[in-house]
Amino acid sequence: MSMQIYNTESGSKETFEPRQLPVRFYVCGLTPKNEPHLGHARLFAVNDTVRRYLEYLGYNVTYVQNFTDIDDKIIAAGLREGIPPSQAARRYTESYFRDMDRIGVRRADIFTYVTEFIPQIIAFVSELIEKGHAYEVEGDVFFSVPSFPAYGRLSGRDADAMLAGARIEPDERKHDPRDFALWKSAKPGEPWWESPWGKGRPGWHIECSTMAKETLGEQIDIHGGGADLIFPHHENEIAQTESLTGKVPFVRYWIHTGMLSVPTEEGNGDEEKMAHSGTFVTIRSVLADGSVPAPALRLYLLGQQYRANLVFSEEQLRASVARWRRWEQARMTLLRLIAWAESNASDETAEPGEPEQQLTEQLATAKDEFLAAMDDDFNTSRALSAIDEMVHRANDYANALGGGAASPAVLAALRQALATLEEVTGVLGIALENVEAAGSALSAERVAEIETLIAERDAARKAKNWAEADRIRKTLDEDYHVTIKDTPQGATWNVHD
RNA sequence: GGCGACGUAGCCAAGUGGUAAGGCAAGGGUCUGCAAAACCCUCAUUCACCGGUUCGAAUCCGGUCGUCGCCUCCA
Structure with missing residues (x-):
């Protein structure tokens, strides 16, 4: 069974076949304007897991993630904190790394920053104008949606729907209400760069098209991001890039992670998407008092299939802590028994006994289930159950071991169990020791x-x-x-x- | 209003035609000097509701109710 990925564009699971190696994987990162919240944690934990699994399967992967380090919200953050926007962006970029390191999100191969790609963005926009896909009005540049007939392909919207549903008054300088900004002229006091259209800065959307092209090429394999980016952000990325390159499709597999929401303070059962109306729970605050080890938070975030929306729950978080502790204890038990078996070796027959054979078979079956689950669009919920089964069987075996001496077969079985457990948890990026607690050794x-x-x-x-x-x-x-x-x-x- | 997704036990959550995984919580038991941890057992005749298709449906179709996301800054 080959690996299946749910592609937002087709709305169905498709067999994963990279265009070429290495696999080109771009993830829309964040705008560093505040402390990262649990929604970010989930997004990056999920994409990190996808990356780890691809690598586990033997693919080389080039993983690129961006920081949108210039944007209205960053300017606002700078004003709020009395520091330049660039400094605010740097501060929260550091927060991102701090928190992601804790929950086991590996660093991307390449991190891109919008402010480091301004010339490339300007070149991209200029070429779109030359090709008739964009136009300038008073220092602003807009993308011409009607120039790209496939617009709406990703999000499944037709022009009428987009026009009928528009809740904001369109800028009347736009030729078509759906047109969107590629370049925005600078307002007084805002950061700006020189461009053929005067002082200004990139619009939202163009940076991802440009940086993906610069780092990964004109066509990429996987593009990840939050489900809220499907429209307009990713729809616009497609329009920009395909208009420029003429190569279709820009992205082969679109992976969108479901939203995380928090119950409202009224406690009336309603919930609100994280980051909406300023409601959010930061990663730092959840990990602050040590009652939730960072790996347990990651386990919680992988507890549901990634596409489903998730309502944050303290109770479920505690359940994940309990689950993680059981795994952690199982690993400790195996380590302890291996040490014991090494120092109490018997010279009995090396033939594995019935319990050893049984354990080996049970772990192999559970691992097959783990792999089948991951092959099925990264079904981490199922995969977690397979690990529960491994832990369960290993504990069962450990309980049955007596004192005295251990045969080589026992030692081999213990080592095999530990290796299997560490292998599968490693694929999910879930550490089985609390590194932070070890720090206060x-x-x-x-x-x-x-x-x-x-x-x-x-x-x-x-x-x-x-x-x-x-x-x-x-x-x-x-x-x-x-x-x-x-x-x-x-x-x-x-x-x- | 338009587009999309979803509704499975006390809570969370797998499961897309063949007779309901797993975790947490709860109850009982084994082990133990007592513990701790672990292990064993129990815990949805039933998958929002109403119809339909089928030998057979949580799974397919139609309808109803409800929830969520996007359409606006968002991951």
């Missing part, structure tokens, strides 16, 4: 103290001095925030909140 002295106490407790337990054993456990719990787990292979511990 205990000192060596502290660890030594803890291990001394554990040794004392073991001695007390061997002597069946339960009162002393419990006293030590209580000390560890309250003074060291350490939870003890007794296993057939010895006591283990971990730090809790």
Whole structure:
């Protein structure tokens, strides 16, 4: 079964066949005008997962993402904070990297900034004018929608619908109400660049057409973005690029991620799309108190098929934290058992026993399901279930292991289970250790103290001095925030909140 | 008003013709000196509602109700 991708343009799943290698993948990034919110987190986590899966399948991928670092909202952000627009853009670009690093979104191969492509944008616009697809009016340049008959192909809108539904008064300088700005003349006090049409700056839309062409070429394989960009942004990108190059299609697969909304404060069951009317929950705020490890947030965001709209829910976020902790614990258990098996090796037969064979088969079946789910338009919800199954089976196997010595077959089975678990979670970009918690790691002295106490407790337990054993456990719990787990292979511990 | 999507258990969510995955929550049990974690069992005769097609539908068709997104800055 080959991989299927739902293409917005056709409205159906299509077999993925890249035009050429590397796969050319462009994602509409954000306008750095504020702290990134959960909607951004979802968008970039989803596209990062698509990228990781393509690479997992063996494709080389060139992944490009832009920052629209000049825009009305950035100018407003600069005014709001009393800093130049460029500085506001830089500040929130840094916020983007900070937050995305935390939730495991890998850096793009190429990040493009609109302000670094002004000459190319001007050249693009000039050529559109020469080819009769654009016209200048008083320092502004507009794209002529009627010059591009295929307009509306992506969003499924016809001209009548677009005109009938228009809620804003069209600029009367436009030849057609649907025409949109390619270049905007500068108003007093705004940043500007020199152009053949006077001082001004790029309109929204043209930057993506230009930067995609400059970095990936005239035709690309995958273009991602939020579902709210289908119209007009992506419709306009198609019009600009195809009018310029004459090559169709500009994009082979359009991938649009569903919107994330938050319940309104009234609590009446209504919800509002994130970033609409200024309503948004920042990534930073969700991760602030440490109760939601960053990988668990990513797990939450991948919990639904990416095209569906998602209503943010604290309760579901907590459910994802619990799920992630179970995975994390399973990994810890495997690591612990592998260490134990390595130091307690027996020279028994290397023939795998019934439990080992069973575990191996169960994990292979679950992995097949994982791959089938990902092949089916990146159905991460299904894929997560497959990982649950792996964790489940690994824990089951671990529970059945006794003390004593481990045969080579046991060690091999444990290593195989760990490798499988890390492989599939790696494809989804979900780390199985809380790197941020590890950053506040205990000192060596502290660890030594803890291990001394554990040794004392073991001695007390061997002597069946339960009162002393419990006293030590209580000390560890309250003074060291350490939870003890007794296993057939010895006591283990971990730090809790 | 136009375009599109959706409506599955207490919550979230897979499932596009063959008899309802998974997670969280809840209840019971196993293991344990007691715990913790894990594991086992239970938890939708039913998929918004009404008709229709079919041997058979959550899945297809028609209608009704409801929700959401886009059409305007947005990821």
